[in-house]
Amino acid sequence: MAKLAINGGTPLFGNNEYQVMPWPPVSEKTADKLREIYLSRAWSFNSPVEQEFEKEFAAFHDAEFGILMSNGTVTLECALEALGVGPGDEVIVPDLTWIATAMSVRYVGATCVFADIDKDTCCLSPEAFEKAITPRTKAVIPVHIYAGMADLEKIIEIADKHGIAVIEDCAHMHGGKWNGKGCGSHGAIGSFSFQQSKAMSAGEAGICLTNDQKLAERLYRAKHIGYSRYDKQGQAGTPPPQDLICHNYRGLALQAQILRDQLVDFPALNQKHNEFHDLLEKELAAIPGVRLQSQGRLATRQGYYSQGVIMDGDGFEKIDSEKIRAALAAEGIKAINTTYGPVRKHLLFNLKPEDYRLDPAGYANSDAIIPHMMVIMHYGMTDMENAARFAAALKKIADNKSELM
Numbered sequence: 001m002a003k004l005a006i007n008g009g010t011p012l013f014g015n016n017e018y019q020v021m022p023w024p025p026v027s028e029k030t031a032d033k034l035r036e037i038y039l040s041r042a043w044s045f046n047s048p049v050e051q052e053f054e055k056e057f058a059a060f061h062d063a064e065f066g067i068l069m070s071n072g073t074v075t076l077e078c079a080l081e082a083l084g085v086g087p088g089d090e091v092i093v094p095d096l097t098w099i100a101t102a103m104s105v106r107y108v109g110a111t112c113v114f115a116d117i118d119k120d121t122c123c124l125s126p127e128a129f130e131k132a133i134t135p136r137t138k139a140v141i142p143v144h145i146y147a148g149m150a151d152l153e154k155i156i157e158i159a160d161k162h163g164i165a166v167i168e169d170c171a172h173m174h175g176g177k178w179n180g181k182g183c184g185s186h187g188a189i190g191s192f193s194f195q196q197s198k199a200m201s202a203g204e205a206g207i208c209l210t211n212d213q214k215l216a217e218r219l220y221r222a223k224h225i226g227y228s229r230y231d232k233q234g235q236a237g238t239p240p241p242q243d244l245i246c247h248n249y250r251g252l253a254l255q256a257q258i259l260r261d262q263l264v265d266f267p268a269l270n271q272k273h274n275e276f277h278d279l280l281e282k283e284l285a286a287i288p289g290v291r292l293q294s295q296g297r298l299a300t301r302q303g304y305y306s307q308g309v310i311m312d313g314d315g316f317e318k319i320d321s322e323k324i325r326a327a328l329a330a331e332g333i334k335a336i337n338t339t340y341g342p343v344r345k346h347l348l349f350n351l352k353p354e355d356y357r358l359d360p361a362g363y364a365n366s367d368a369i370i371p372h373m374m375v376i377m378h379y380g381m382t383d384m385e386n387a388a389r390f391a392a393a394l395k396k397i398a399d400n401k402s403e404l405m
């Protein structure tokens with residue numbers, strides 16, 4: 001008789017047990033402030049609330065300047081533009097990320113080069129990055145993916161040796177610190193997303209961080225159709241540099257207000273995510289063949305979009321993670337996703353072969369790990385008992401693996 005609920009057995013948990021935090025969070029206090037902004041008609045064009053949020057978010061990540069934009073894809077595009085990346089240049093990105101990272105390279109007319117991931121953090125492998133460098137390489141975009149931090153120390157050392165700019169994609173790493181210093185402030189520019197599902201969310205929006213005043217000014221002009229930060233609306237004081245393509249990628253005061261309020265609560269939320277990680281690590285230690293995506297060698301405070309769980313030993317390597325995820329759902333475990341998969345295989349990444357470059361040696365780590373990885377979404381990581389529930393369900397699956405083969 002089947003034991004696993006997916007095959008007709010009794011589910012381990014009922015509908016009300018593994019609960020997730022409703023996301024994004026809402027509050028009456030923020031709703032009141034949004035009403036005020038709405039009635040003020042000051043919705044856009046570098047409003048005071050936008051400037052405040054930029055300063056606060058930058059300071060939280062140890063950066064000097066913040067430039068709010070409409071999402072975390074155009075932040076990457078503007079970062080590349082601000083650094084002067086364009087046609088003829090190559091930009092190295094990890095094989096595992098959301099397609100936006102790779103598409104931003106295409107938007108500026110450069111060639112995207114995919115490099116393999118590290119088998120523990122699942123972020124860009126420093127060795128694969130170095131191997132992918134050519135005389136045309138102008139930038140690299142390490143992505144801090146799910147709950148892993150790219151090895152910034154090694155990546156920046158290699159990049160500096162070759163004169164390559166580093167753009168940190170921190171769409172998953174709000175609040176993260178590497179070696180005591182905030183994510184997004186280590187390379188030339190850091191990029192964050194505040195899209196609906198992210199750990200800080202305004203539905204849409206993104207921000208670039210930098211410590212370089214010149215880059216801050218170029219980023220600002222790039223998102224504000226060429227205006228300088230010091231210009232009043234409709235009164236351009238000086239022209240943008242001719243080499244800089246400028247867009248309208250402005251953010252809104254309404255988004256900034258939502259994010260300002262979330263930032264006040266964020267350290268406590270992040271603390272819960274970190275505690276959840278530690279509990280989960282202990283719980284999963286009892287299940288052979290299962291490991292957590294590791295945090296990064298010099299991570300001093302982790303951010304969590306989600307927590308990667310890799311099931312690649314003790315027979316699990318014969319079962320696709322999609323099957324395990326379905327089995328977990330049947331046991332009552334919610335908000336577990338599969339990974340994005342390798343970008344080069346994503347249905348929406350449909351560029352001409354000449355528009356990107358692959359490693360002829362292949363992608364050993366990402367091809368081995370991604371089919372056996374799933375992610376626990378951050379909004380399931382605030383109830384500490386969910387760690388034990390998740391582990392119990394995975395243990396049940398481990399004990400009855402043959403039912404899934």
Ligand SMILES: Cc1ncc(COP(=O)(O)O)c(C=O)c1O
Binds near residue numbers: 074172
């Ligand atoms: C790693 C990564 N980079 C960039 C982005 C793009 O952000 P947005 O959706 O705000 O454009 C995302 C969003 O999902 C992401 O996950």
